[in-house]
Amino acid sequence: MTNKDLANLIFPNITKTIEDYRKIYPARNLSEGAKVTRFAPSPTGFVHLGGLYQAIIDMLLAKSSNGIFYLRNEDTDKVRELDGALKLILDTLKYYQIMPNEYQDKDKVIGDYGPYTQSERKEIYHAFIKYFIEIGRAYPCFCSKEKLEKLRENQNRDKVRTGYYGKYATCKNMSIEEAADRIKNGEEYIIRFRSLGDNDKRFKFNDLVKGEIEFPENDLDIVIMKADGLPTYHFAHLVDDYLMGTTHVVRGEEWLSSVPVHIELFKTLGVKPPKYIHTPLIMKKDGDIVRKISKRKDPEASMSYYKEHGYPIEAVIESLMTIINSNYEEWHTANPDKSYLDFQYSPKKMSSSGALYDLDKLSNISKNIISRMTKEELCEKSYEWAESYSSELKRLIEQDKNYYMNILNIEREQKKPRKDIAKYDEIIDNIWYMYDELFENKEKAYEYQTITDKEEIKKILVTYMDKYFELTDKDVWFNNMKALCDELGYASNMKDYKQNPENYKGSVADVSTVLRVALTTKCMTPDLYEIMKLLGKERIEKRYHNIKNIS
Numbered sequence: 001m002t003n004k005d006l007a008n009l010i011f012p013n014i015t016k017t018i019e020d021y022r023k024i025y026p027a028r029n030l031s032e033g034a035k036v037t038r039f040a041p042s043p044t045g046f047v048h049l050g051g052l053y054q055a056i057i058d059m060l061l062a063k064s065s066n067g068i069f070y071l072r073n074e075d076t077d078k079v080r081e082l083d084g085a086l087k088l089i090l091d092t093l094k095y096y097q098i099m100p101n102e103y104q105d106k107d108k109v110i111g112d113y114g115p116y117t118q119s120e121r122k123e124i125y126h127a128f129i130k131y132f133i134e135i136g137r138a139y140p141c142f143c144s145k146e147k148l149e150k151l152r153e154n155q156n157r158d159k160v161r162t163g164y165y166g167k168y169a170t171c172k173n174m175s176i177e178e179a180a181d182r183i184k185n186g187e188e189y190i191i192r193f194r195s196l197g198d199n200d201k202r203f204k205f206n207d208l209v210k211g212e213i214e215f216p217e218n219d220l221d222i223v224i225m226k227a228d229g230l231p232t233y234h235f236a237h238l239v240d241d242y243l244m245g246t247t248h249v250v251r252g253e254e255w256l257s258s259v260p261v262h263i264e265l266f267k268t269l270g271v272k273p274p275k276y277i278h279t280p281l282i283m284k285k286d287g288d289i290v291r292k293i294s295k296r297k298d299p300e301a302s303m304s305y306y307k308e309h310g311y312p313i314e315a316v317i318e319s320l321m322t323i324i325n326s327n328y329e330e331w332h333t334a335n336p337d338k339s340y341l342d343f344q345y346s347p348k349k350m351s352s353s354g355a356l357y358d359l360d361k362l363s364n365i366s367k368n369i370i371s372r373m374t375k376e377e378l379c380e381k382s383y384e385w386a387e388s389y390s391s392e393l394k395r396l397i398e399q400d401k402n403y404y405m406n407i408l409n410i411e412r413e414q415k416k417p418r419k420d421i422a423k424y425d426e427i428i429d430n431i432w433y434m435y436d437e438l439f440e441n442k443e444k445a446y447e448y449q450t451i452t453d454k455e456e457i458k459k460i461l462v463t464y465m466d467k468y469f470e471l472t473d474k475d476v477w478f479n480n481m482k483a484l485c486d487e488l489g490y491a492s493n494m495k496d497y498k499q500n501p502e503n504y505k506g507s508v509a510d511v512s513t514v515l516r517v518a519l520t521t522k523c524m525t526p527d528l529y530e531i532m533k534l535l536g537k538e539r540i541e542k543r544y545h546n547i548k549n550i551s
């Protein structure tokens with residue numbers, strides 16, 4: 001009996017060879033230097049911040065070289081798979097406008113190298129596993145879970161490296177006849193790779209981010225096909241990245257330790273491995289320590305966090321760009337009108353130790369971006385967000401879109417626009433006092449500052465309403481404010497006040513704070529005159545009267 005017979009026994013229905021598949025998926029016809037990249041998440045129902053960060057790099061590499069960026073659904077771990085997970089991945093990529101050139105959405109396959117869902121590629125993997133068995137580089141293993149567990153315990157006890165290798169790889173030397181008999185008897189088995197590596201020998205590997213790294217050769221007979229017939233990640237990665245013509249693998253650095261296995265697998269197949277970009281872990285500051293962002297502990301590890309809170313997509317991308325390349329911020333400042341897609345990504349300019357992600361920084365980026373939007377743009381984007389996440393904001397916008405836009409427009413169309421909103425879920429908190437029904441129903445804390453005496457407050461409000469109420473022109477209004485101050489004994493000129501504070505009860509700043517707080521409850525708001533203009537005389541008088549009536 002030969003290896004070929006064993007291969008036929010295991011895969012009697014696999015008739016296509018690896019050459020056949022090479023013909024079905026010929027080498028890509030792309031221009032010189034074009035990069036083929038892929039985002040290859042497992043459908044776990046969670047899109048990690050680190051995943052989007054890798055997808056951005058994939059897209060930049062492909063776009064800047066006229067290459068191809070494709071999405072591969074790595075669903076070989078059926079236990080971890082979740083319904084709707086692929087849809088979430090696709091929706092997230094669409095939302096951030098990082099759409100791959102090739103992908104699969106249910107039965108719809110876009111691209112010539114599909115299916116792009118690994119569980120639908122079983123026959124292809126089987127042809128490659130069959131070939132590995134034929135050339136003697138893969139074999140069935142009948143070791144039970146218990147036996148492997150025992151092996152690990154013994155290796156730990158003897159303080160030797162754990163794993164299925166060398167003398168511990170007991171099924172490696174089983175005769176083909178015995179293996180065939182056991183299979184015919186219906187025994188359960190998996191398929192292992194037969195490594196020819198020597199762990200005492202070292203080889204050099206060039207990671208595009210981390211530079212040259214020395215590794216010991218692989219000598220592990222890793223599992224390449226599980227009992228359910230599906231390949232493991234290692235083997236699927238070999239077959240797919242080979243057939244799909246991947247030139248650059250961008251993946252998390254947790255895969256770095258698998259490099260020796262992958263290099264040996266590519267060598268066994270007799271093809272050149274792709275180039276690797278192992279991206280550093282995304283870290284966060286937690287008190288005094290810097291640690292890895294955790295899916296379990298940190299809500300911001302999930303891409304859904306940013307959508308739910310309503311950060312503009314450009315802000316999220318830009319915040320990730322700042323950790324993707326150290327020179328991005330400088331480039332962006334020099335080219336404020338260019339899109340991040342024009343940026344030349346370089347793996348060398350990636351931190352090799354860890355990328356520190358900072359929500360405060362995201363917030364600043366976001367405030368800048370929102371401050372530069374036109375009122376129409378901000379209205380449209382916040383409305384889109386509100387449709388899914390805030391029925392209250394949706395209602396306010398629908399009730400009177402122009403009024404909403406005018407509120408957003410206060411201190412917007414100017415050289416240094418106001419930067420007080422970082423995400424759409426903060427909008428109501430910033431503008432609620434502009435809506436009577438919110439104003440009336442709210443538990444209010446009036447933030448009076450220097451003038452807190454109720455009688456004095458009432459006097460200012462009454463005098464303002466009786467004599468100085470004027471909202472037709474800002475200069476007129478301002479002169480009225482000064483006259484109000486003069487009448488009540490407050491300095492209308494700050495300079496005079498600073499020189500002789502003892503001559504006055506306070507200054508124009510104190511008086512306007514009273515008018516502002518009585519109207520909005522807050523001592524910090526956008527321009528008071530603009531707020532007054534939008535609210536209009538009737539509503540202002542009503543609010544001031546209410547204050548006046550509080551004993």
Ligand code: GLU
Nearest residue numbers: 040041042074237250251
């Ligand atoms: N499916 C693997 C993961 O989710 C992908 C690793 C890779 O990109 O090769 O980690």
